[in-house]
Structure formats: structure tokens, C-alpha cells
Amino acid sequence: MRRYVIGRLLLMIPTLIGVAVLTFVIMRAVPGDIVALQYAGSAVPQSVIDEQRHLLGLDKPMWNQFTDWMGQIAHGDLGQSLWTGHSVVDEIEIRLPLSLELAVIATLLAVVIALPLGVVAAVKQDTWVDYAIRVFSIGGLSLPSFWIGLLMVLFTITVFNWAPPLVFTPITEDPVANLAGLILPAIAIGYRYSAVSMRMTRSTVLEVLREDYVRTARAKGVRESVVVMRHALRNALLPVVTVISLEFAFLIGGLVVTEQVFNLNGIGKLLVDAVAHRDYTLIQSLVLLLAAVFVIVNFAVDMIYVVLDPRIRYA
Amino acid sequence: MAELVSSADIIARRRYLESTGRRRFVRFWADFVRRRPLGTAGAVLIVVMIVAAALAGVIAPYDPVKINFADLLEPPSPEHLLGTDPFGRDVFSRLVFGARTALLVGFASSVVGCSVGLVIGVVSAYFGGRVDTLIQRLMDVLLSFPLIVIAIAVVAALGTGEDKIGNVIAAITVPIIPRVARVVRASALGIVNMPYIEATRAVGSGGIRIMFRHVAPNVFAPYLIMLTAFLGQAILLEASLSFLGLGVFEPTPSWGLMLRGAGMQFLERAPWLAVAPGVAISLAVFGFNLFGDSLRDALDPRLRTG
Secondary structure (H helix, E strand, O other): OHHHHHHHHHHHHHHHHHHHHHHHHHHHHOOOOHHHHHOOOOOOOHHHHHHHHHHHOOOOOHHHHHHHHHHHHHOOOOOEOOOOOOEHHHHHHHHHHHHHHHHHHHHHHHHHHHHHHHHHHHHOOOOHHHHHHHHHHHHHHHOOHHHHHHHHHHHHHHHHOOOOOOOOOOOOOOHHHHHHHHHHHHHHHHHHHHHHHHHHHHHHHHHHHOOHHHHHHHHOOOOHHHHHHHHHHHHHHHHHHHHHHHHHHHHHHOOHHHHHHOOOOOHHHHHHHHHHHOOHHHHHHHHHHHHHHHHHHHHHHHHHHHHHOOOOOOO | OHHHHHHHHHHHHHHHHHOOHHHHHHHHHHHHHHHOHHHHHHHHHHHHHHHHHHOHHHHOOOOOOOOOOOOOOOOOOOOOOOOEOOOOOEHHHHHHHHHHHHHHHHHHHHHHHHHHHHHHHHHHHHHOHHHHHHHHHHHHHHHOOOHHHHHHHHHHHHOOOOOOHHHHHHHHHHHHHHHHHHHHHHHHHHHHOOHHHHHHHHOOOOHHHHHHHHHHHHHHHHHHHHHHHHHHHHHHHHHHHHHHOOOOOOOOOOHHHHHHHHHHHOOOOOOHHHHHHHHHHHHHHHHHHHHHHHHHHHHOOOOOOO
């Protein structure tokens, strides 16, 4: 077990290096760098532009830029944003609470919707209840969450004469104002992501309900509710946990569009702005960070398996 | 009830296996329509959308790009079924022509993405060993980015503009590839070790022939299922990218684009601008998802594509 854990942790390194190389190369392949964008449209002499490039280290050979960056990271230094000049850590620190909180609320909502509905749909397979739940869940996959967001804003404005606040309040300052700003986006996102876990719950519970031990449990007279909750759901939980965790990892950086609709200053917006500005250091660190979250969550899921299912042992 | 359904399943399956060729095709779909009402509803939505796109010139009452300053922001009326936008363009006509953009981007990116993914998955499973490890690590790297982030990076790399719809297609294609490759590889792994593959090799078939003549046809079911699933996702992604200003450009009619500018700006004054394109996107994606879901149930109930 210990050897397995160490091996898995070590395997993260090549994956993250792969991500680093890929991001680095893709960003340099994008035409136009930050200096060209800063001086776009103004009649600045070439010498100024060259000097600015030199100052930012963009005139060095690509290979050197890459090793410099890797060296920095090895020292635990993510560098400065080329656009604002603030340290990358600061830029991320401002936005992380919002993105993290939104991801947590949305995931909780998704689980609360998905688990019961998924189980009910499986138990009532091929009845109108099942059909209704499936239509509801496919709806979640089909309605663009940014559009649901628009409609919800429109609805609360016209019916309650209330619009979500434009400024984010940290939960430590004023929990009510904080929730007021996040609840609508959380619903829009949570509905979409509940759909994926709901479908997963339904199909795994269906599979487990056909197992021999479920028939045995029924045969010896165990109540149906106990059969479903203890025998079926517990055994169906593993793939569901996987899906939910991976979604959570994606939610932290992937909410680009929803943040736009609700005017939230989160990690997704930071990433899009960084790409637009060709802010190499910020993009690279951010992508690396998101990939690290993803890889670590992936690892954590495998560890949770052992707790949920004692039959699983990693050798 | 459960027993009844499963015996109906068995009978349908046997009838299907006994038939061949065109008969088999007809039988499969007749069965599909009879036993999967949700999937059939999805298919109807898809057909409606394809017809709208094909006959856009006939159906749309106005020119979708013609600016008309006499009718700015008109609410829905008999002349303008879904009202007009801030340029006086007819929303209904733009919606109908928008179906062309959505279907073009959707079909092109999911067909290319799924086919490339199929080839990578089959090659990975066939060769195994180091080739497999290398390809899978590469796919892992691609998978650790959120879909939209890869799409944005590709759009940024290739550039956006009025006539660059090909770049939008490429941006949506790239993130589809690793997702398909992984599922195809998993299915193909079960096939490459089967005795008939060994027999094929024994009679002297080469690697390419084995891969594409004998392995690929047997992973066609997951391929088809993912194709329909990603068609919906691709349409959704095109709408999202256009909404962010990174996709299709004005004046091309695109549903996401219609939501972006006017839909946001005139949300209170002209809500029809935000409602109509959103309904169109939702119904289109809904149709493909319903259809894909039932297709999965019919072809391969154990497959989990998420």
C-alpha cells in the first residue's frame, strides 16, 4: 500500500511536467506577445519594444525561458504576472476563495439533487417516474448554464425586483451577502453537474440491483428500502464518487462562461484574461495549478475507494 | 414487469441477429422507435433542426444579416415572429440560419474529433506496451485541462475572425479527441486479444489491415454513441465560445452570439432576445442527448460515457 501511494505520487511529476511543456509551447505558438499587445496601435520605436522584451526576459531563447521558469518553480516561486506586475500568488489568492466556495456549493447542490433522483430512477426503471427524471437530467446537460443564469437574473429582477450584488463579499465578512452573490450561479452550475452524477447513479444502481447478493437479500426478507440503501447504493457509490470529485476539480477553473454572466471575478475569468493578454507566467502557473488540483483529486479518489470498499487493496 | 421487459429484449435481440443487411437496419430502427419514446422524440428534434438548416432560405421570412433601422428592438409580432434585435434584424430568421452554423460546427468537429480519437484508441490498444503508455500519458495530459480551456487556447493560437469558422471547429475538435480515444481503447483492448484476431494474423494480415478491418468495426458502437453525445456537446461549446466572443463572429448568425451582445445588454428591455436563442440551443442539444442516450441503451447498455 505504501509503495503504491509513493509510486502514484511520483507518477504525478511526469504528468505535470507534460502539462507544463504543453502549456509553454502552446502559449509561445500563439501569435503576438504581451509587449506587442501593450504597444498595439501606438507609434513606439522598435528600440523601446525590444528593451521591454529584454526586461521581461522574452528575448531569451525559448529553451532558456523554459528552464528559468522550471528553476523558479523548483524554488517554490511562481513569478510575477507580466501584465499587472503583481505576484502570481497574489493574483490567484484574490480569486481562489470565490472559485473554491462556488465549486463547493455547486457540488453540494449537485449531490443533493443527483443521489436521490438517480436511485429513484433506477428503482422505478422504465416507468413514467424514470422518464421524468431522465428528461430532467438530460435537460441539465442540454441547457447552457450561462443561459439558465441569464434567465434566473431576468426572473429575479422582474418578479422580486432583486438582482444579485455586483461585488463579491467574503463569507467571513457577511455570510448573507456572500450567499446572495453565489446562490444563483451555484444553482445554474449545480443543475448541470447534477445531471452527470444522476445518470451515473442510475446506471450503477441498475447494475447492482441485478447482482445475486441483492436477490439473496430480498429472498431472506430484507426490507426493500434497506436493500436499496445499504446493499445497492453503497456498492454503486464508487463510480459516482469518481464523477463527482472530478467535476469538482473542473469546477475550480472551468467556469469561464458562468463567471462572465454573473460578473464574478474568479479563476476562470483570470485564465481567460491571462490568455488574452499573453501573460505567459500567469497562464503557465495557473494551468499548472489547475492540472495539479485535478491530478491530486484523482489520487484522492483512488484513496477514498479503499475506505468505501474494503475489498479494494492496492499492492 | 422487469421480467417482461427483459424477455422482450431477448426476443428483439434474436430477431435482430437473425436478420441481415438492409432488413437488419430497418428492423433495428423500427424497434428503436417502438421501444424508446424518448430517443424517438430526440430524433424528431434533430430532423426538425436539419430540415430548418437545409431549407433556411425558404423558411426564414427575412434576410438574417440585413440591417433595418426602421424596426429596432421590435417585440414579437405577426410580422416579426420573435421580434427584432438592436440592428433591426429579424430574430426568427437569424435563428433559422443559426441552425446551419450550429450543425456545421457540431457535425464537423464531432466527426473529426471522434474519428481521430478512434484511430488513436485502436492504435494504442493494438500496439500496447510502450506505445500504449506514451499515448495514454499524452491523453492524460490533455484530459487534465477543462474542455473549455483547451478550446480557448486553440482559438487563441489560431486566431478568430469573420471567416475563420474552421478555427472554431478545430478548437472544439481537439478536446474531444482524448475523451474518445480513452473509451475506444478500453473497448478495443477486449478485442485485440480475441482468437479471431490471432487467426487473421496467422493467415498473414498486416497490422493496418487488422486494426482497421477487424478491430475498428467492432468498436463502432461506442464510436457511434460518442458521436451523438459529442454532437450535442459541440453545439453547446460553439454557443459558449461565441458567447465569450471567441467563436463565430458577426454578422454570421450564431445562437451563442445572439445571446452575447444584445441578449445580455437588453435583458430587461427586450427579453425575447435572450429567450429565443437559448431555447434553440437547449432544444438542439436536448435532441442530440436524448437520441444519444437511447442509442446507447439500444447498442451497448453497459458502456459508460458519462
